[in-house]
Amino acid sequence: MATITKKKQRGRPAQSAAKKEEIRAKIVSVSKELFINEGFENISIRKIAQQAGCIPRTIYYYFENKRELLHYLWVDIFKTLSSECERAIKSLEAPLEIIHVIYTTYVNYWLAHRDQYRVIFMIEDLNATSNHDTAVLDMIKSSAKFIRIFEKAINDCIQNKVFKEKNTNRVVQVFFLSAHGLASGIITMREMKWENPDALIKSTLNALITGLE
Amino acid sequence: MATITKKKQRGRPAQSAAKKEEIRAKIVSVSKELFINEGFENISIRKIAQQAGCIPRTIYYYFENKRELLHYLWVDIFKTLSSECERAIKSLEAPLEIIHVIYTTYVNYWLAHRDQYRVIFMIEDLNATSNHDTAVLDMIKSSAKFIRIFEKAINDCIQNKVFKEKNTNRVVQVFFLSAHGLASGIITMREMKWENPDALIKSTLNALITGLE
């Protein structure tokens, strides 16, 4: 494959897209291993660089910041989450049951994998613009089937007049944000004496479904 | 006031409780000013120490960590939030209306004061035990009237059989966690294309209330 992608010009030629991708893939691969082996607290730019055989500065040459690098872990995490959701709804067909099971599996997944929750939701990029992470969202949506299954189940409920609310996107977000609140609150506010999480999930979900019917 | 709180013993006498409290209050006061004047990103231990006329090490002598220091900002923030809630429900008496208005005011407050949200919910102490922050929770609960008003309104609804669920604490937490999810998700997941927050709040709250009735 020809590597020159521009007219000949002075100066050191830029790396080919393939080469760039190879280096990025290496760094991402090492990041994933580090996260799996040593967890959230020990995944640092310096350690990643060391294991990738480069220096921290190099990582900032290929990635905007740590959060962009961690995007690739997000995709893996959401794939695993999706597998669990897909397994949990394996023999279900009723949309309400699918909603029920995916919602519950989603919250329980974060409660069971708190470091994974943190690596996604507790590292904020204050300088990012809204369109900044659209790419990662698209990656997640395209690889995590459970999101589309969940959206379809909600849409089916709306089409079948199970739900009075007609705006699919809004209903999806209502469910998603309440599930996220359960996970977020229970994980990060440890000083609160929470009721049994299973009971909280069940009460919230039943109330939402009943209220939307 | 006698300052010796122990039998005479060798070594430098410890500061009196009053003196300790004075120093802590000074540091807290400076922290609040810095947060108000320069916001979340610029409230650092070094800057606080500088303005308090001490060094960072001193802050760690009087406070466990940065998060414990920020607890005192939390109390102020929750007091302000409570004032807004109390103002919003000023002439209301119906418990359901009170729940409605407090819930909405609570979410909107965080959406309107995102730095205040971050200073409370985005700085996690991974080494803390559950009982670690119980003191701050008590401080918040005793100074933020809206929490008790909210709990009472929910309890009234349960007593009046408006809600089928009989566990007041659970219902309170269901409302709280869903409100928190709305704020948390909208603030920290900027890459998502959210529906209008007012609509999300309204749909979620109406669904919860209807579902609990």
Place this chain on the structure above:
DNA sequence: ACATTTTTAGGAACGCGTTCCATTATTGCA
């Protein structure tokens, strides 16, 4: 052959939260 230009990588620095080791202050004991 050397200078210039452009890209990629390197070393060090920045400010952060936090901790380590040392110093100073202040007491009682021998």
Place this chain on the structure above:
DNA sequence: TGCAATAATGGAACGCGTTCCTAAAAATGT
């Protein structure tokens, strides 16, 4: 009076995420 003991403070260090300034690599132009 000097030493030991205890508390409070000090300076520096640690590792973090990130950026700055510089160097090396690799090309073209003169």
